[in-house]
Amino acid sequence: MKFAKYTLVKVALLLVCSACGQAQADWALATDPLAVRTLPDNRQIQPQNPPSFTWSRHPLSPASYVIEVKLAGAVVSTFTSARNWYLPSKKFAAGTYNWRVRPSTSNEWSSPRTFVIDATSKVFEVPESSTLRAAIVLRPRPRGLEDNATFFASWSAAKRADRTQVLTWLSTEVIRNMTAIAPVSDAEWPLSPGKVRTAANEAQNARVISRTNQSARQLEAASLLYRVTGENQYLVEAIARGDQEAALSPNGGTSFVNHDQGNRAIAQSLIKAVDNLGSALDAPRRAAWLEMVRVRTNAMYLDLAAQTGRLDQYPYDSHAASNIGFLTLISTLSLGDIPEAKDWFDFSFRAFVSSYSVWSGPEGGFANGTAYAEYEADYALQIWPALAYATKVDLFTKPWASGFLDYLMHFVPPGSQTHVFGDGHETLPEIRMMKGFAAHFATPAAAWYYKNLIRTDDSLATLQAPYPLPVATVATPAPPGNSAYYPSIGWAAMHSDIGNLQRTSVYFKSSPYGSFNHSHGDQNGFVLASAGVPLLTESGWYDWYDSPLWSSWYRQTKAHNALTFDNGQGQLVDGYETTMARNGRITAFAPKATVDYVAGDATLAYGGQLTSALRKLWFLRTTDAVVVQDQVTSATPRVFEWNFHTYAPIVVDAGGAISVTNQGRKVCVVPVSTGARFEKRTGPPPQPGTYEEHGVFIKSAAALSGEFLTVLDVGCKKPLIKLGKSGTARTLTVGKQVVTLPN
Structure with missing residues (x-):
């Protein structure tokens, strides 16, 4: 998914607040953050044609609903559904549509919502269930x-x-x-x-x-x-x-x-x-x-x-x-x-x-983390091919599926030694799942991914896959873009050169899903890897869901590369009903040839303990360095902390320089802002057979606000780092690249 082609940025920017701006009297809009979202909305360009319609149930629980769709002010379709969703069986013509829904027993219409079908909307038509059933029973076994x-x-x-x-x-x-x-x-x-x-x-x-x-x-x-x-x-x-x-x-x-x-x-x-x-x-x-x-x-x-x-x-x-x-x-x-x-x-x-997936919007990410995305790919390989043969409805042609593959390529690229974000982040990726999923797509990027995932195919999945494999029909493999943003899950990936196994990779997360389900309290967190080797990573291990370790450390902010305060206090991760509302959001993403920029706001994730928690990150592709700026405020004085974690020793030399070397790959952690000291902290015992260390920069005194400015020098090349000014703006020079810093 190359960002230059990203019409889908418009698609899912408001997944969690899907009808912001609508009146609260609108019965179709639930106030419960765990309820279904009312979609499509906000003039979003639909990647799938026809789109799926969803809305929150009416309080009186009617036996059915009536959906009305208008084009240019005229009603073009009316549907009836016994459930609070509807998938039309036929595509729509290109245009800007309004739709609304009411209980079949009253004229209490929902607020109108707008969506767009254009040339980028991919046709995915599904016959009605009765038609499918009649065809299925006539199909000889094996279906x-x-x-x-x-x-x-x-x-x-x-x-x-x-x-x-x-x-x-x-x-x-x-x-x-x-x-x-x-x-x-x-x-x-x-x-x-x-x-x-x-x-x-x-x-x-x-x-x-x-x-x-x-x-x-x-x-x-x-x-x-x-x-x-x-x-x-x-x-x-x-x-x-x-x-x-x-x-x-x-x-x-x-x-x-x-x-x-x-x-x-x-x-x-x-x-x-x-x-x-x-x-x-x-x-x-x-x-x-x-x-x-x-x-x-x-x-x-x-x-x-x-x-x-x-x-x-x-x-x-x-x-x-x-x-x-x-x-x-x-x-x-x-x-x-x-x-x-x-x-x-x-x-x-x-x-x-x-x-198909509630863990992302239509662009195909997976908010529960890439370990659980791997399981999702496994389920797809178990279910989708047989379903396609029996029904002639191929989920690999659904727009979400191709976006999900893009997500896997960006966050589990060839050579990755761990997953990222959420439960199971520390595990080694099971490559056969990703490779088997990629095999079902006839695109240059899928062919590149398939070719570079060095593992024998899963024989059971391959023997049941179509012949020839769709991926085998691609003449010229080519990697996806170096940078990608998945707005509905609040994830961004930035690579120096995704097609090069020696790449530097930076992963950033500030998610509207918060710490819900298998997600963690790591909004505004990041992971840094070099040639697939984790340099600054997440810590802890997944013994089992809701275990004492899971609750007290693994999903806590202090176990991630993120901000805490007052000796490890962080984002609020307890409470099933509230964790999705205590979330983050990516407020800016700007990829360029020489520098990528992403900004996140994790204020809500701290549950009122902080009045703002902002992180901005620049990946300087030419210099192979990362600049991280954190700005944080509180209504009461706090001692702010900048945490990072490694799978190798954190070395502090006689001059105070901090570095980490793992499997021959190295990063130097260079604090630019003043007024903070560095110390190592202890965590729970790591998983047997593994090694972890935990570092933290701690502000010298409690304050109402604070800033951390840090350079991550991949390879420890020691470029000149200089903080200066250009007019009223501050600048940070790292080697030959200059970053303009928000004040």
């Missing part, structure tokens, strides 16, 4: 595979040349795991944790997801190999694994209540195996497997359908937001075999494809 994906004997010479090695890899894996993976059993998880979080419960939850994922992959892979090769050994293995999963109690440790992720893995792998094996599965066994799919999926459906579709009004539930995708695919593959599948499908399909 979830490409039409020409069956028996190896029918593959073309070109396909054999391309996919035989992949087939061999998957065969080797499945044969090895016939003995390497023990049968799953209820005896492995004796606890019934429900939603109670303790160390013992979380340890069992980790075992459940690990073992059910192992079993699910083996079952799916064996059934696929039988479909492709016809070899009996794979049928025997698939039957054995399917019988083991079907024998697990839907009320035990893998129940929906105890572990929704394990529950959905079992249901999805069983229905995929039923689809792949077809008539090779005997009738009694097929009925038993389908019954287990029915019981487990119905539990998932009843949870999602509560309050007539609880995600419709309150979408910010990370597990539920993933579960609806699994429900969509399971229902699609179950139609005609499980009576309840019709209700599952009608409830989930259009809802899932309508907006």
Whole structure:
């Protein structure tokens, strides 16, 4: 996503305050920050045509709503929806539209809102559910595979040349795991944790997801190999694994209540195996497997359908937001075999494809962090291809999907050693997820990313991908732009040269999602890496969600490269209802050939403890240095602090110069402002086998305001650094580059 082409900057600037300027009397605009946003709005250019319409529910909960769309003052479309969202099935002509919505039982119209369809709006039409269902049940099994994906004997010479090695890899894996993976059993998880979080419960939850994922992959892979090769050994293995999963109690440790992720893995792998094996599965066994799919999926459906579709009004539930995708695919593959599948499908399909992700706007970022974006790519590879074959609705062609790939390229570029921002930021990226996702796009940037992610393809995902891979059709790979801004999540990426593995990378965040869900109290935080090696990074590790470590350190501001005060006090991260409202925002982003500039405002994140918290950051591409300016004020005197963290020793030489060297990459931290001392601080023990240090610049006395001005000299080249004036403005010279500083 090159910023020069960024018409989408207009699209999502007001995601969290989606109807600022509208009267509070407008019933369609919720005051609850966790409620659904009323969109489209604010004359936003829609990347998707037709757009999805969403609004907050009317207080009287009518049975349906009427949506009216006008063009040039004339009504051009009227829709009726039983839920508080609607996805038209046909595209709109180019133009500037107004829309409003009312309960079907009254004329209480919402305030009108405006959106734009233009030449950049990509057509993504989805037929009505009844039309899709009728076509799906007529499709022969396997529904979830490409039409020409069956028996190896029918593959073309070109396909054999391309996919035989992949087939061999998957065969080797499945044969090895016939003995390497023990049968799953209820005896492995004796606890019934429900939603109670303790160390013992979380340890069992980790075992459940690990073992059910192992079993699910083996079952799916064996059934696929039988479909492709016809070899009996794979049928025997698939039957054995399917019988083991079907024998697990839907009320035990893998129940929906105890572990929704394990529950959905079992249901999805069983229905995929039923689809792949077809008539090779005997009738009694097929009925038993389908019954287990029915019981487990119905539990998932009843949870999602509560309050007539609880995600419709309150979408910010990370597990539920993933579960609806699994429900969509399971229902699609179950139609005609499980009576309840019709209700599952009608409830989930259009809802899932309508907006897809609540963790970003339409430009495709992911506010929960790149570790969770990796999981999202994994889910997409499990769900989207099979869904496309069965329904002919390809989510890889949805505008959000291409933006999500751009985001992965910018924040997890080739060579990255860690993720950034949010839970799991310290983990090594699982490259096969990103590579597999990129394989579905026929663009130069996708081809560059795919080529430079040095890892063998995931054989199961590749064998189920279209042939030829879309990415393989690109003649000339080319990297994306060096700089990118994702306005709806408040993230910016700046690279010296993204196409060069020796690049310097700077990541900045000031997010309207605040510290909600898997996000942290790191508004106005940044991360600095060189050749993928973390230099100034985030600290702590993700033992489990809501653990003592997670609460007391990992997500706290003091664990990030951000401002605190009075011995580590920072942004307010407690309180489910308030963390999204305590947020940040990027107020400026200006990329240029030699310097990138980004500014953030994290005042709200501090929950009234500070009256302003502003950070401005310049990435001096020519000098390979970063200038960071922080300006902070408070109604009461505070001792302000500038924190940074490393995975290597922080060295202070005899002259007071501060440097960090990690894996041969180096940065010097040069304070320019005066009146602060440096000290090292201690944190909790790092993850076993890792190393962390924590540094902080501390103002010498409590004050109502303060400024930190810091230069990060990548490579420790020691350029001349000089603070001066140009007229009334202050200037900072770093080598041959000059920055004009706000006063």
